[in-house]
Amino acid sequence: MIATIDPAPLAGTIPAIASKSQAHRMLICAALADRDTAIACPTLSADITATAACLRALGADISYENGVFSVKPIVSVPALPALDCGESGSTLRFLLPVVCALGAGATIIMHGRLPERPLSPLWEELGRHGAALSRPAPDIIAVGGSLSAGGYTIAADVSSQFISGLLFALPLLDGPSTLRLTGHLESAAYVTMTQRAMALFGAAVRMEDGVYAIPGGRPYASPGTAAVEGDWSNAAFWVAADRICGGTLTVTGLDPDSPQGDRAVTELAGRIAAGNAVIDCQDVPDLVPVLSVLAAVTPGLTRFVNAGRLRIKESDRLATTAGLLRALGGDVEELADGLVVRGRTRLAGGVADSANDHRIAMSAAVAAIACDGPVTIHGAQAVNKSYPAFWDDYARLGGRVTLEEDT
Secondary structure (H helix, E strand, C coil), rough: CEEEECCCCCCCEECCCCHHHHHHHHHHHHHCCCCCCECCCCCCHHHHHHHHHHHHCCCCCCEECCCEEEEEECCCCCCCEEECCCCCHHHHHHHHHHHHHCCCCCCEEEECCHHCCCCCCHHHHHHCCCEEEEEEECEEEEEECCHHHEEEEEEEEEEEEHHHHHHHHHCCCCEEEEEEECCCCHHHHHHHHHHHHHHHHHCCCEECCEEEECCCCCCCCCCCCEECCCCCCHHHHHHHHHHHHHHHHHHEECCCCCHHHHHHHHHHHHHHCCCCCCCCCCHHHHHHHHHHHHHCCCCCEEEEEECCHHCCCCCHHHHHHHHHHHHHEECCCECCCEEEEECCCCCCCCECCCCEEEHHHHHHHHHHCCCCCCEEEEECCCCCCCCCCHHHHHHHCCCEEEEEECC
């Protein structure tokens, strides 16, 4: 799909969509619980749908109606389930350890760039504890064996999703386990989200001296009802747009005390607007594309550092963000683990490629607000991964966008 945007300011009020990060976590906990759960989740995305579908494949009964998931937990796992993760890294990394803990001989299917994204050292740690994993094809993982309780160790500086996946899985084992982290914990806020979701479902875990103590015996207990909070990660596009437009947008339904790390977008946008900022991206890598757009239309120099993990996202986001800014007339230098953006008041406009990355597509739309000419975005359908209604909401706020099929 191609989106063509004629520059125009945005204004109005927009409700935040449901946090897919929290929805993943609540759906998994509910599927592992002792009784049914109703989860209020007013909006969906391809990633949330992928997690729900995979949990159904494992034996959960999950339906969705009027903005609410009704989840009947897994009682027994069907023979040889096939789990299609789509392009969702969260779905894959959260559920691979769970499948191993359930002892499910399963096939996991991946799409897009997901087969290229790293699973080491999680893969090796699962193998050391009884899982039998193989790759019969680049986009397929075959899972066999069964995890045993004991002492687990994982590097904390590769992906917080590895830690969350193990935290979800280890309570399913017959005995207690420990999970030791080595190195600096990246995106710590997302592990906190996992702990809070597990605590809501009765499976609280504690950490002392870098080690989690995890009881076994499937302690998940449903609270009966739960609600997914608003998503700071996708609200970030409207926060940046509001800065560019001079304070004309309001996003509702966000918790300022949320454990979501991307709630830092408000503070970081303010620092960029003040000029000559250094943004440490270690805990907020997903904000880099849209904050880079804001930096590109703010006079001064902004450095984005500690962002090397962006090279293994849905696209190489350091390369695709730099490519986006250059395509629209911005001044950006790509470094090994960051970006240097020299801002100006306006961009020229031009043709951008989303690289099938939802955050690049939406960042291009935000950039269009401050362009002198039209912006054409190829791969505009990428927004479906996290925010299917993005183009409708953009138009509702006054954006002049035309969508057409890419022939």
